[in-house]
Amino acid sequence: MLAVAGLVKTFASPEATGGRLPVVQVADFHLQAGEQVALVGTSGAGKTTFLHLLAGILTADEGAITYTLNGAATEIMALKEAQRDRFRGQHIGYIFQTHHLLPGLTALENVQLGMSFTGRAASAEWARHLLEAVGLGERMKYKPGKLSVGQQQRVAVARAVSNRPQIVLADEPTGSLDAPNAAATLELIRRLCGETGAALLLVTHDARIAGRLQRQVRWEELSQARVPARVDPPEEARP
């Protein structure tokens, strides 16, 4: 379903040499439909940048990212920015490390927001069903500020699958949660992906979390790029 080939992403070196620093260098990566894979590695090694590339938020310097959905292959690096945005809205669910909910919207509205950019009619019924599925049926009208961190992340999970994506990209979704909440949230993500048939690529630095998924891929083995210290790439990260 997802095939990555010869993917390279570099950023300007923070040093004054003017050189480019490779952050992502993935020769080959595949993900099957419905497969649940953990991408394990240390923080700041380029995993988030890899997810941004897969989501089409960033563009690669080299390589191809091809999605094969319903028999049709789409190479998203060949798409224009607006097309990539629409592709993301229709086919990809994204879960951030912190929930990234809109503070002015209720839990229900935040989930509906995930359906707003799909080009399809947003169903309030489906959004309610998802919130009930994540155990927040009683708190649909609550704004994020009135929810606990764990509850906020569960709303974010519901939002990520609200557009019925073919793939969910989860970037350290349990990173800000305590152990019991982390375990519960992971199960929730797995269950919802299973129910909706979405593939899951979950980035984590926690081996225990990774161990619960079908397959584990070590980032250091996947990417040849070696980021020496923490690099703040987004200076040049504009698509």
Place this chain on the structure above:
Amino acid sequence: MTLLQLVLKNMRQRMLSTVLTTLSVTLGVALSLAILIIDSEGQKAFSQTDYGYELIVGPKGSEIQLVLNTVYHLYKSPGNIPYRVYEDLATNRESSADGTRNSLRGFAQWAVPYAVGDTWRGRRIVGTTPQLFGVDEEGRRLAPAKTPRYRKDQAYEFAEGRAFHAQKFEAVIGWDVAAREGLKMGSKFHATHGNSSANEVPDVHEEAWTVVGILRRTGTANDRVLFIPLQSFYAIFEHEQGLEAIGAIKGTGADADKKESHHEQEEKAYTLNADGTINVLLPKEKWEISAILVQTRGAFASTQLPFVLGNRTEAMAVSPSVVMSTFFETFLAGSVKLLLVISVLVTLVAGMGILVSIYNAIAARNREIAIMRALGATRGRIVAIICLEAVLVGLIGAILGLVLAHGMAWAGSYYMQGVLASGIGWWRISRGEVLYLVIAVVLCGVAGLAPAMKAYRTDVATNLS
């Protein structure tokens, strides 16, 4: 969730900022529209072309004072003209042997004299003839062509009663006088000489006029007027000339103590017949009037009469519509235009307020924009959200401004009604207003472009990290 719902949520989230920005647009729009209303409706009110008469004949001097005094019953009379000017105008050419070059005969289809100087409770009393109300001195109805009009095709109508008798102490009152001052059919009132100031003892005449007719509302300053017979006006005539004239008749002359004994002299200014009619002692050749309303026999007469009068010394003829439109253009239109420029600047400042408000909000909403982008919102969608917010603020501000402006116009109209008995069409929305509203909303949308472009450039990856 639709785009509009999302925008409304954003606006609600920043309620204070949204309210203040909308308020600034409201005030800017209201100010501009109020000025546009003054411009259009004020011009209509003061530069009307539907006067029921073409010319006003009055003393030489200020044309605007003559028109304001005669049509709107404002300010003091600019002076008097001999009654014989009216007689001359009112006489048919056919019935006269006067063929002199400067004769006024034959010009008028109808002419009505006005004599002013007295008031009742601050409301003007006008001495005139029954002809003003469509009847002759014997109370017979006049032919339509001879019936005076206060507006084009609009003659006075009675709500109650009839026209006064030409030689009795009777009165016909305007609608507003009856409605606000409580005068009814059969009520009596005493006239006050002039319009006494606050620290002055009012000089009230002894004669009492009886209300015999109440006019229907005309929507003009005439609604505030009490009309009395011209002859009864001379019966209490106490102006210098009148006293002197009466004194001359009686052989006493007007001496230094005439002021103190004027009531005694008033009693001698007329005699009362058994049937209640009066005989004025002041000879007609000494009568003076303030103005004459004249409807001419045609276009030639209306252009010739002012020239003919121009060759005489005692009077002039002016066209009220020309005088008022010149007055409006000279004194009011310039000020209105200046105010309009100021109000447009206020609207521009309000537009800048939108720009600053949304721009600052965007700086605080970078993360939200990045989240929406990550969820699949295109840059175009983000720009649309920001611009729609600006347009909505502009639209709400424009609608509230429209309501406020017309509310102010209503208040202004109410005030004018009290002063002139003639308001303005405060409810009318002119084309200029609609155009201004469209421009204001578009301007607000344009003001939203700068923050929209800032949002357009929001870096997703940076703001998600």
